[in-house]
Amino acid sequence: MSNKPTREEAEAAVRTLLGWVGDDPDRKGLKRTPARVLKCYEEWFGGYAIDPSEALGSTFADAAGYNDIVALCNIDFESHCEHHIAPFIGQAHVAYLPDQNVVGVSKLVKVVNAFAKRLQVQEKMTHQIAECIYDALKPRAVAVVIEAQHECMTTRGVYKKDIKMVTNSFMGEFETNAELKAEFMRTIEREKG
16 A cells, blocks of 8 residues: 555544543553554454465475375364454365465465554455465365354354354366365364364
C-alpha cells in the first residue's frame, strides 16, 4: 500500500474509535490502548509481509519414489474476516500428491499462516492456499479443507454458537479422482477422532 498511514495516524484512528464507542480515550485504562491495538494488528495481520510462495522454501527432488498422498491435518489458525474484522478460528487440512518434489511439512503450516494472517474470507483463503501449493510444488494434486467458527456470527448478528463453516479446494487429481478425494476426507476424519 503506497499511502500507508503513519503509526501516529493509526493510533489517532484507534483513539477516535474509542471515543466513538462512548469511552474516554484519555482515561487511565485506555491511555496505552492505541499502541496495544497496533501491536496486535502487527501480529494478527503479519501475513501481508510474507510471500506465501517463498514460505514454501526449497523442495526436495528425491523422495525415494514416494508418490502417495502427503497430508497435514488439524493445522490450527486464526484469521479475521474482511467484513467485520472479527476473528474466525479453525483448522486447515492440507494434502498434495507429489510428482517429483516434496517439501518440509512445516512449510505447509507457514503457507496457511501467511494467508490466515490477512483480512480474509474463508472461501478465498482456502483457494489461495491450494493455488499457492499447486503453483509452487507442481504436484499431481492439491487438496485443502478448512473448518472454522466465525465470531461475526457467534458474538453478533445471528448469535449462533457451535457451528462451523467448511470450505474446500481440490486441484489436479483430487478434483478428478473421487477415490483419491475420498481417501483424503477419510484421513481428515481419522485425525479428528
